[in-house]
Amino acid sequence: TIIALALPFAAWLPKSPVPLINTANLLTIGSLLSIGLLTLRGKAHPVVPTSLNVPVILLLLVMGLSAIFGPYVYGAGVPSLGHLRTLWGVLSGFLVFFVVTHLVQDRDSLWRLVGWVLAASAVGLLGPLREAFERGFGARTGGGVGDINRMAALLAMAAVFAFVMIPAYRGIRKIGTTVASLLLAVGLVLPNSRGAYVGFLLAALPQALRTSVLGTVMLVAFLGSAIFWAPDFVRDRFLYTVEAATEGEESLDDKTGGRLSVWEAQIQVLTDHPLHLIAGVGYGNLQDAVREHLGRRKAGHNLYLETAVEMGLIGLGFLLWMLWRAWKLGSVLIARGGRSLILGRAYHGMLACLLILNLFGQRFYDFSLAGFFGLLSGCVALEERFTRPAEKEHTS
Numbered sequence: 001t002i003i004a005l006a007l008p009f010a011a012w013l014p015k016s017p018v019p020l021i022n023t024a025n026l027l028t029i030g031s032l033l034s035i036g037l038l039t040l041r042g043k044a045h046p047v048v049p050t051s052l053n054v055p056v057i058l059l060l061l062v063m064g065l066s067a068i069f070g071p072y073v074y075g076a077g078v079p080s081l082g083h084l085r086t087l088w089g090v091l092s093g094f095l096v097f098f099v100v101t102h103l104v105q106d107r108d109s110l111w112r113l114v115g116w117v118l119a120a121s122a123v124g125l126l127g128p129l130r131e132a133f134e135r136g137f138g139a140r141t142g143g144g145v146g147d148i149n150r151m152a153a154l155l156a157m158a159a160v161f162a163f164v165m166i167p168a169y170r171g172i173r174k175i176g177t178t179v180a181s182l183l184l185a186v187g188l189v190l191p192n193s194r195g196a197y198v199g200f201l202l203a204a205l206p207q208a209l210r211t212s213v214l215g216t217v218m219l220v221a222f223l224g225s226a227i228f229w230a231p232d233f234v235r236d237r238f239l240y241t242v243e244a245a246t247e248g249e250e251s252l253d254d255k256t257g258g259r260l261s262v263w264e265a266q267i268q269v270l271t272d273h274p275l276h277l278i279a280g281v282g283y284g285n286l287q288d289a290v291r292e293h294l295g296r297r298k299a300g301h302n303l304y305l306e307t308a309v310e311m312g313l314i315g316l317g318f319l320l321w322m323l324w325r326a327w328k329l330g331s332v333l334i335a336r337g338g339r340s341l342i343l344g345r346a347y348h349g350m351l352a353c354l355l356i357l358n359l360f361g362q363r364f365y366d367f368s369l370a371g372f373f374g375l376l377s378g379c380v381a382l383e384e385r386f387t388r389p390a391e392k393e394h395t396s
Helices: 002-012 023-040 053-072 081-103 107-123 126-135 148-168 171-187 194-211 213-229 232-246 249-255 259-272 274-279 286-294 303-336 338-357 367-386 390-395
Strands: none
Touching: 002 023, 002 081, 002 107, 002 126, 002 367, 023 081, 053 081, 053 303, 081 367, 107 148, 107 171, 107 367, 126 148, 148 171, 148 194, 148 213, 148 338, 148 367, 171 213, 194 213, 194 338, 259 274, 259 286, 259 303, 274 303, 286 303, 303 338, 303 367, 338 367
16 A cells, blocks of 8 residues: 555655665565565465566566666666666566565455555646646646656556446445546646557547446546646647648657657667667667667657667567566456456556557656556456466366
């Protein structure tokens, strides 16, 4: 629960002068130590078997080795302290998956945690709101995540998940989930990220149509009314992009932050050397690599290309394998019906949003975003475990 509340405010948590000993890191380290102690006392499973264990571990292993290997290609020969801090933040996010699967012991606790995730996501809106009041509405806000596009990504994924989860509850919990979904969706206007809008629209509507009449009606009404309540700065940003697209490739590249140029540069890096294609240039070294082709350091603006450049096709393969196994895990819950079906579809919605968002930027390798993925993936993995038919559990 504490980690769920910390994720939307990771950039605002207290910092320590001691390297790697910041609040976010301590939450993960403390949780892992708790797992170790509970395991020694026989109160936790040493290994909780799930279909995501191996893909997550292999991706983190490749990422860690790549971060060590990279500086020998583009750097001083050893990873910098800042490089290691960034890497550990990402690893901490993914490790939340193992924290959840080890510490949540029964289905009632699991569903309470899901409720806390919904509540914590809605509370996370306070970050962008505070900045909006300080800087004025219309100024793009990074909130507690500390980055505009990543804050928007977190809100979009949480909004999709909340909308689809509405039918899973009754009474006051249904009202709370409905309010959370609307707050998160409206809150998307504050970071004003085009990728987040597209990810939310393309992920939320199909899942709402599959899940419930109420969710579909609410979502359609929300989208239809946007023309009346959406601020001018949101409409202007959409028109700006449409105008650029009609003016040709050069204008589109210029008005989308040079995305077309940097994508082309990343492809050139991959084809420069067979080693780049296989193992990449090292995690964290993308901007130095593209500088040789663009003349300046530039973010990659696409998770899949960035992963391929930094960790090669090996790393990209492990990333896609993990996401595919996560999708399959959601499908298992959908086949079981009941509340599991709703959780599975909500998880699919979150994953679809994540996949779409990352076409336009790298919005995954971050404590908040990787942690949100790990948190929900842990919940879904446990729901699959707790609802597994007895005979299947026995044979496994």
